[in-house]
Amino acid sequence: MVGWQAGKDSFYVDEEYNGQLEHVATPSVSKKCVKCKESTAVLIIRAVDAFCRCCFKEYFIHKFRAMLGKNRIIFPGEKVLLAVSGGPASSSMLSQVKEGLSRDAPKKLRFVPGIIHIDEGGASGQSMEDRRRAVAQVESVLRSSNYPYHIVYLEQALNLPSSVLEVGSSATEKLQTGPSYKAAVDQFIQTNQNLHPDLFLENAWSHLSSLSMQEVQNGLSNPITPENTQALQRLFASVRTLTAKEDLLQTLRQHLILHTARTEGYTKVMMGDSCSRLAIKLLSNISLGRGASLAMDTGFSDSRYGDVVIVRPMRDYSSKEIAYYNRMFDVPSVFIPGLDTKAQDKASIQRLTESFVNKLQTDFPATVSTIYRMPATLDLKSLLCYSCRLTIKDMVSTAVDILPQYILAEAERKKRR
Template sequence: MCQVDQDYSGDIRSADPPSISKECVKCKVHPAAVLLRVGDPYCRGCFHEYFIHKFRAMLGKNRIIFPGERVLLAVSGGPSSCSMLHQVQQGLSVNAHKKLRFTPGIVFIDEGAVTGCSLEDRHKINTDIKALFESTGFPFHIVPLEQVLELPISVLQQLHVSKSNSASSYKVAVGEFDQNKSCAIQPSCQQKEPADVNKAHTLQLQQLMTSVKTHTAREELLSMLRQHLLLHMARTEGYSKLMLGDHCTRLAVKLLSSISLGRGAQAALDTGFSDSRYGDVIAVRPMRDYSAKEIAYYNHLFNVPYVFISGLDSKTSDKDSIQRLTESFVTKLQTDFPSTVSTIYRTSEKLQTACMAPSAVEDSPRCVLCLCALDTSAENASAFQATLISQQLSQNKRPDDCLTTLKYDTNKSGADCSGQCHGDGSCCSSLSKLEAVELKTLLCYSCQLTIKDMSSLEHLPSYIISGAQRRLRRSQMRAEISNFLLDETA
């Protein structure tokens, strides 16, 4: 209790800060080299063991990567993905205590076409990346983002591979791998030189990004195109796993921004350890237990090389996009409250996906952009339906004004037209145009917002247009023959 005659003239700031031990908290012998958290100082050796153990424990605990599998490492050149590459390189070395049992490959996507880099800068970055990859001895691929415009329609299809991932099958695979140690992993250092950049594709890609009106939607679209290209590379090169370098700080920001963008139903796949939305290729995030601070300390102490590459959000203000605003909010809050990132990250671990099981792949409707399960099947009294009604009332336009037509080459889509068209120029099979209203029925809520922020849809990649047309044709065909189909509930 406060006293009337109590003296308050003393300096309240004279209290000493909490003392931090100068010895390692683990070995209690060597002097501390890093301070991860208050009261957790580590020496150089203990921090190295701690970092390696966390990486291999993450892979061993989940048991998703089976022995002998081919794993494609998506390396962007940044500190986190290069640290992941360094961990894999050490785990496959001869002197490794618990050697990794998979066969790695590396892929780098050159995004200079959308970040404003000149051809000279892109060539220099690719040269540095190539030198970094050659030092590992792993096969690698340097792919320009322009190749996303040449992807086949099959990249949007979810393929199902009947393979048991139970604990017993994992132990059997480990036993078979250990018995056949004579066939130890020796990754062949096959290289694929960076493909020549098609100037026409570069211009088309830049026009696509320019058609997006907001920076928020631009980052979302770039992320989807990047994932499509990574998935295509994994499938064509024969990799069953795709390893991403997202750390927990980035995932905490991604979780909050995803919820803000209406991706709450897909948050578990976007931020979890494993992402099985593609079916035959599973994406994993083994760096998700590391903070950005831990990765920076490790790279500095053990000379892990990385290449600084400016991204789409470089030199932008905090208010340019929802992603940047969320990142600024989380990092500033983390400065005053060090448990902010870990709290958000632990919350993401409790989320479950809304996607259907792999056995129901063929029957589950998927978003044509992010390839997640559609979250637009809601009841009439839901908040989503209320949002749609508000949008329709606020537009106050004629139905003809709300239809944005997207024309494309029917030969590329694989549609067969006999040439019998109506007098108004429309194709008899309605395959020469794609309406934005129809496209929205094939998108999840978040991707609908991304497409809504595009001023023109004519620059979308052809495989997305073809995939949407194929889905619409199948739905139309099913509706036409619905009277002749047997009721599944009968």
């Protein structure tokens, strides 16, 4: 999927690779690790960031935990749906969740995970045999996690209820009326203090796993009908440009994830979007006229659906970091052909933007980070005079949302202009 997108989170940027990915253990230059200052570096992420194997793993894991800890959006005991396409970024996200919930983790994650994988082969005209083979490969990765998982087919998007377009009651508002994040953590720990620390989530997992495995087995026996597949193929055949097809695919994919999260009781959805993917998505969405929703499309959290919040814990990782980590620590991934597989650079706006960013990144390594840090909120302060900016600057960030409605409405009108 975005990060999630099948095949989309599987691209690599060639910047500064110079064969290092294939020879991770034997760097071309002899440097000491920038963190421990003792061990010899085995990889160089950027010119000044050379890491030994152990420090790189610690750095990678810490970045994931820090992203979740800093934002404090996922409360203890919440059900979180991991959107896994099988590509490197989403597979790496899954490995980080497994690491955080493992017995050896010093600070364990406290949510209850589940996984969703969407088979999109019907949109790209793959045969049923190829689709079954790809699903089997992804399923072998999902089974190894021991988390409940849901295999969903893109054809199912044709029969979604109209309620998928409705905004549910905000989960964030419900949490705000309840205990604070710290109080929720303390309460969760106290509730489970009589349970062995390594087992406090296993009861939930075992129950959910048995249910989801039955769902998967039932689904594979008769997951879709030829009529469904033909209807999906007619839909995509009726769309003339690859740009529109990719946009349609993204919309159907998002609706399927949202519907599954709601029906299965998940309040958060984790997407595997890396900063490299988000930089491409940011420019593509501007080109497609989606500039007004950039903050939701590329930010850490997306609460536009109300009852289900999308989070992007991989958004600070570059595709290069993910490629290194997966290679060094044997994180499995599966390549699945998508709509734009083998497409020319100018085949679609999304493909052209991806090619442009990747080529620019090769010569100018700061390209992705520069795009990624572009202001995606068309920030309220930028719409105000200098004096009013000072007032807003002096407010806590959360208080900006409780300004008088007519001020926010005028700011929104100016942003649209």
